[in-house]
Amino acid sequence: MDPVVEQEIPRLTTTTLPMGVDSGNPFDEMMSRFDVAAQKLGLDPGLYKVLREPVRETKVSIPVVMDDGHIEVFIGYRVLHNIARGPGKGGIRFDKNVTLDEVRALAAWMTWKCAVVNIPFGGAKGGVICDPASLSRGELERITRRYTAELMDQFGPEKDVPAPDMGTNPQTMAWIMDTYSMHARHTVTSVVTGKPLSLGGSRGRVEATGRGLMLISREAAPLKGLTLSGSRIVVQGFGNVGSIASRMCHEAGAKILAVSDINGGIHDPAGLDIPAVIAHYEKARSFEGLPGVQKITNADLLELDCDILIPAANENQIRGRNAGNIKAKIIVEGANGPTTQRADEILNQKGVLVVPDILANAGGVTVSYFEWVQDRAGFFWRENEVNERMEDIMCQSFHDVRTMAEKYNVSYRIAAYMLGISRVAHDTMVRGLYA
Numbered sequence: 001m002d003p004v005v006e007q008e009i010p011r012l013t014t015t016t017l018p019m020g021v022d023s024g025n026p027f028d029e030m031m032s033r034f035d036v037a038a039q040k041l042g043l044d045p046g047l048y049k050v051l052r053e054p055v056r057e058t059k060v061s062i063p064v065v066m067d068d069g070h071i072e073v074f075i076g077y078r079v080l081h082n083i084a085r086g087p088g089k090g091g092i093r094f095d096k097n098v099t100l101d102e103v104r105a106l107a108a109w110m111t112w113k114c115a116v117v118n119i120p121f122g123g124a125k126g127g128v129i130c131d132p133a134s135l136s137r138g139e140l141e142r143i144t145r146r147y148t149a150e151l152m153d154q155f156g157p158e159k160d161v162p163a164p165d166m167g168t169n170p171q172t173m174a175w176i177m178d179t180y181s182m183h184a185r186h187t188v189t190s191v192v193t194g195k196p197l198s199l200g201g202s203r204g205r206v207e208a209t210g211r212g213l214m215l216i217s218r219e220a221a222p223l224k225g226l227t228l229s230g231s232r233i234v235v236q237g238f239g240n241v242g243s244i245a246s247r248m249c250h251e252a253g254a255k256i257l258a259v260s261d262i263n264g265g266i267h268d269p270a271g272l273d274i275p276a277v278i279a280h281y282e283k284a285r286s287f288e289g290l291p292g293v294q295k296i297t298n299a300d301l302l303e304l305d306c307d308i309l310i311p312a313a314n315e316n317q318i319r320g321r322n323a324g325n326i327k328a329k330i331i332v333e334g335a336n337g338p339t340t341q342r343a344d345e346i347l348n349q350k351g352v353l354v355v356p357d358i359l360a361n362a363g364g365v366t367v368s369y370f371e372w373v374q375d376r377a378g379f380f381w382r383e384n385e386v387n388e389r390m391e392d393i394m395c396q397s398f399h400d401v402r403t404m405a406e407k408y409n410v411s412y413r414i415a416a417y418m419l420g421i422s423r424v425a426h427d428t429m430v431r432g433l434y435a
């Protein structure tokens, strides 16, 4: 275990949220956990100030000629949270609800996540306020290229390396790589991860976050007297993360009782035929028309009787108002920030084991790290090498967080923050502050 600073802190001005409150603001939700972890670690007040502030926040305006000829201007952000342990790393989200506070929180989560799984990256995140479902492929390409061009000086394999997040995918990453390379005057594959395989992508990257969730579910299950095989699982969100987590858990012998997307979900108490659901969804982009299933709302889905709940959509889904009704024994967070601090308090009291986002969904960034390594080496690994190395890291990290939770008698979430923060704090101290 890395050294942690074990000393009393005199008095911190913290942003800890008052008990019993859902802030609705992801950055406040992140900081309230950061504050608890910093207090538990006895983090030096000066270091606290360093670690709570993002290194840089950039807002860009993205003018785009739309397909009908009119000009639209989109707003984009990139937040570089911390680079003490390596280049910034973090996805780009295309969503109509993107805010600077959301991107800030997501960037900070990337810092702690990369440190929890002990890979040599800092944290960053980006977002563009747009509704990808209502945009044509050409419009999405022009948004992506202009966003990349605006951030040309900030991105780079040694500086800040984006990846996919909600609303973006390997094609988006290919456009980023191409735009960056056109400006650099040579092909730079390692500027972005999550690319198509033929353009320097890594085998196993598309599946990595979902595979990681399956592995973490497998590791967590025995703590509640369960095995993954035979567990009853509910998954919210059916994009990259949710659909692949469903498939991987199904293949491992679990019963997937319900899945959903933004328009609602489907439920079968006997267990869904996940390969059939995926095949249907890939064609129809909807669950409509699937035989033998019941419809269910997202709100009801979260409260279903099950063993493991995997929220894999977006933030603030499990809150003060519904946490008391959650029946799952284990929550494995696929989304970033799906559970509020208030909900954590209620779930902890109920004895629900919450495996936090910064551990549970770290399979994606772990294989992104492998992709960056492979691009820089120009040498590509077999899929089973990628999967085995990712499994080693995820299982070791689960063990590290469990050890921390037991040592300090804290929740897995606070333990993960403590582990991440202690590693970043340690490396910041060893580097020292420049000038």
Ligand code: NAD
Binding pocket: 164, 165, 166, 167, 168, 209, 236, 237, 238, 239, 240, 241, 242, 260, 261, 262, 263, 298, 312, 313, 314, 315, 334, 335, 336, 361, 362, 364, 365
């Ligand atoms: P995606 O765009 O592929 O899919 C998102 C899914 O969530 C879609 O099915 C969408 O319909 C659904 N959704 C959106 N809003 C919803 C709502 N309010 N209620 C229910 N469903 C809703 O995105 P993704 O890449 O699968 O990411 C999902 C989550 O996982 C995000 O929080 C993201 O930050 C996180 N995450 C993604 C990765 C990755 O590798 N893609 C890695 C780590 C964490």
